[in-house]
Amino acid sequence: MRHGKRWIAAAAVLAALAATGCGSSGGGDGKVTLSYATWSDDQKPAMEAIAKAFEDKHPDIDVQVQVLPWPEYWSTLQVGAAGRTAPDAFWMLADQFPAYAKGKQLLDITDAVKAAGVDLAAYPKAVLDLYDVDGKLYGLPKDFDTNAIWFNKALFDKAGVAYPDDSWTWDDAREAARKLTNPAAGVWGIAAPIDRQGGYYNSIYQAGGKVIGDDGKAAIDSPEAISGLQFWTQMHADGFSPTLKQLSDTEAVQMFMDQKVAMYFSGSFWAQRLYGDQALRPNVGVAPLPKAKQRATMISGILNAGYAGTKHPKELAEFLIFASGKDAAVIQAKSGAVLPAYQDTQQGWLDAMPEFNLKVFVDAVDYSVPLPIAGDAAKWTGLETQYLGPAWEGKQSAADAARAYNTAINEVLAQ
Template structure:
């Protein structure tokens, strides 16, 4: 009987301490030496989860008193879970962040400030692509360390190029070569198209707008530039492909995603990021048939780039351990594990060779070379809101129901209205 009471008291005491450490939140001290601490680390990718586990294990080897639990959430639930958790005090300690969501979290004080950690741990911020590290800085403070990055290239199907007798794309290609090749590669009778031209911002029209000399969001972030002559040229690159019938229609690409079309060898070219490399590498049907080339040149060379950042929750119960873990995630060891497993292109300079070596059949150097002319993914105001309007406003231009200039002007007006709200 006595024992039961002691146990109950002990349990009550644990509960109390748990509550009190919760309320002290970010001001809490590091746990006393020897005490076991558990951190959670959330991500949204089944593909990358094994590498994240490996990184967590490596960290635990160096820090035996800290256990890291990797949580993989499905993509559709990831952001709502994180947002509700951060507002309600139950968010994971460490988690993946994206540039277009970052501002809301940083502005709302949901992220732990890593500026001091960067200094004390001696992290060299120049080791990351500047376009990526800049997108995780808010009001001069660093809130996330770049995990990986992606630039865009032309993924192409060599077998389809050979069958149509078209030369493979290379770094000499301009826009016209893409248009011409796409037309030649299209064989409607066989159900093959030269290219996939969906309404895709990151892999698609953002790049061509920049290549035409446009800016997407005007400096200062209070107005957009979708209707300027350069932006219209960048959009026309895609609508022309639609008009020429060199791409599956928008409806077809809604039913079957562009990447699936590419994987089932229905389209010969697909403009997209480095992040597909592992998936194409693992697809037995595509063995020996796929390679990648730089994006074509417009008026100039350009690609948007973005990368996942590792961020921490400001309300974590173990801020000191969390900072230590985040510094580890931003370091070379975590980068090397990601590279060696072929998971993604790690952000840390000089750690990319194992990634290149892990899939030697692709000219992956293309994605690293592209860093030199890369531009950060545009973010301004409530990015998720205005980006969500793109399909609605641009679809008529893709369908040919409206002139591109008109659709672009209407989209710009809608985006500017969102930007004016901040």
């Protein structure tokens, strides 16, 4: 055992050193092979169909769809870009976009889009605005999403509550939540997670508030914004929602699918998953979000973007234009995966799931507000649990939480 001692020391040093290292993984490379990174298993078939349609038109190009797990999508992409091994094409989100655009990591396709004669009016303006940096195009919108009330008809019927409709105000929603909540049956009226896109951003704008003000500074400490937060914190105070701890253990969408919550305010992107559940399908209804001072919903969308360090910029630009074009939009719509961004292709999505009143999501574009983005958005949105959690748990008033979070956002924006 004597030299065992030295061996232990060597092993210990190696293990310690390993703590500082970090790995990276790379994309593929062939004759002309383009990799296309996404994070959705649900949408994989549609993305592969789009890749196939593109390959049929360009036999010399091979497009490989990669699905990265959502929790590590952004770290993988960032490490890939820093290590020059990022995928050629990938999905981009608005809150991550500024860092990549400013870091010169995205392929500028302004000229290619112009040469291809793409009409930008075919895309929702609010989504284009999300990805606007000094007039250059770093990709084209793939899809868009708006929010509405997903509700469970069976639970509404059982409680004898009329289904939500476009006349609903916050008071109607509260009243329905009260009647639908049935602790004995383990049923809650509404799911109230800390959810900016499907939840409190919408209510802040419905109340007439803003998340980021016109001066570019945080504005969630205004009386209107605070009342938007209170819409949610009050649901918890009244016991109309599963607690935050419950929603941490079991996602809100899962609670809705388990038919434990009667209403879930969220995005169009759940349609396919809810539709796929045979037992749930007949019970699912869709209605517009309730209004307060005004009607409002967040609109967001994924951008098909390309990596500036690609070996095949010309082919990549062609692929990006195709993947956000009309043919690809029709494929996406038919699959039911998501609402395509290209104009007049949404009917296919509605037809794919006729039992659901999905038109609500398309009509919502008229009163939609682009997802608020400013500065290092990923950094300050990452603070929401820390600052808003106590208000959701009833440990702090919504007003105090809003003021503290407002200060924290402004500190990040000032950096």
